[in-house]
Amino acid sequence: MEKVMDRTNSTETVKCWVELYSDHLYTWAFRKTSDKETAEDLVQETFLVAFQNFEKFEGKSHPKTWLFSILKNKIADHYRKLFKEGGVQTISFNDFFDENGDWLQEHRPIAWKQDETHLLDDPDFKKALDNCIDRLQNNYKAVVTLRFSQEKESDEVCQELGIAATNYWQLLHRAKLQLRKCLYLNWFRK
Amino acid sequence: MKKLMNFLMLSCKKASALIDKKAETKLSVKENIQLHLHTSMCDACTAYLKQSKMISEALHKHLHDHEDEGTPLINNKDLQDKIISGL
Numbered sequence: 001m002e003k004v005m006d007r008t009n010s011t012e013t014v015k016c017w018v019e020l021y022s023d024h025l026y027t028w029a030f031r032k033t034s035d036k037e038t039a040e041d042l043v044q045e046t047f048l049v050a051f052q053n054f055e056k057f058e059g060k061s062h063p064k065t066w067l068f069s070i071l072k073n074k075i076a077d078h079y080r081k082l083f084k085e086g087g088v089q090t091i092s093f094n095d096f097f098d099e100n101g102d103w104l105q106e107h108r109p110i111a112w113k114q115d116e117t118h119l120l121d122d123p124d125f126k127k128a129l130d131n132c133i134d135r136l137q138n139n140y141k142a143v144v145t146l147r148f149s150q151e152k153e154s155d156e157v158c159q160e161l162g163i164a165a166t167n168y169w170q171l172l173h174r175a176k177l178q179l180r181k182c183l184y185l186n187w188f189r190k
Numbered sequence: 191m192k193k194l195m196n197f198l199m200l201s202c203k204k205a206s207a208l209i210d211k212k213a214e215t216k217l218s219v220k221e222n223i224q225l226h227l228h229t230s231m232c233d234a235c236t237a238y239l240k241q242s243k244m245i246s247e248a249l250h251k252h253l254h255d256h257e258d259e260g261t262p263l264i265n266n267k268d269l270q271d272k273i274i275s276g277l
Contacts, residue, residue, distance in 0.1 A: 015277060022266065023265055
């Protein structure tokens, strides 16, 4: 009888959490994945995990904090999967350098004139940055997101992705070449 | 002297790679000298160094976990109903 009581109790509590926090979680997941379906799946899985592990939640942290920590793990899992399934798509150096290793004329970096310190206060810049991240191929997007969205050392991320350190910084390097070009074309040139 | 210079000279392709490598890990003494020498002579790679750093900072600030930071809340009632009926 007590077990049954517990179960109704946890169902009611989790239902209440869904009403209170699912929009917050969804907004966050959508921002992190830029995909409606993926974000919905991740939030749904988050509540399922919360429901299944309800007895482990002892009220030591705020429920919202606990739910967010589950969601963040789910998002990291999502990007690890994306990376592994991303295959061998490559950003080619030929898009940036000639056969002698010199910058191609049209991609040769020149100093950006804008004041860079307050860029992130500008919602339009954030949008441009989001678009550029979004346009990266999946494996690069995954590495960039895992690298910059969490407080983790390089070797931890390498381990998570199952890649060597050399491979890791080279992926980041190619992603940055691409991001730099995209930001230049869509923002700094204007 | 010429031999030494050839040994230390980098292409822009290699120099830009070392710039991003340096952001993630330690460079060897040779790589550090090569990179320093190259950027002291190359405006494009000096600009790249600055921009690569700026992009890292922007990515870090933008992607880093701030839950309730400024973004307007998206309401998704359908999702709520779906989750509740699945419990």
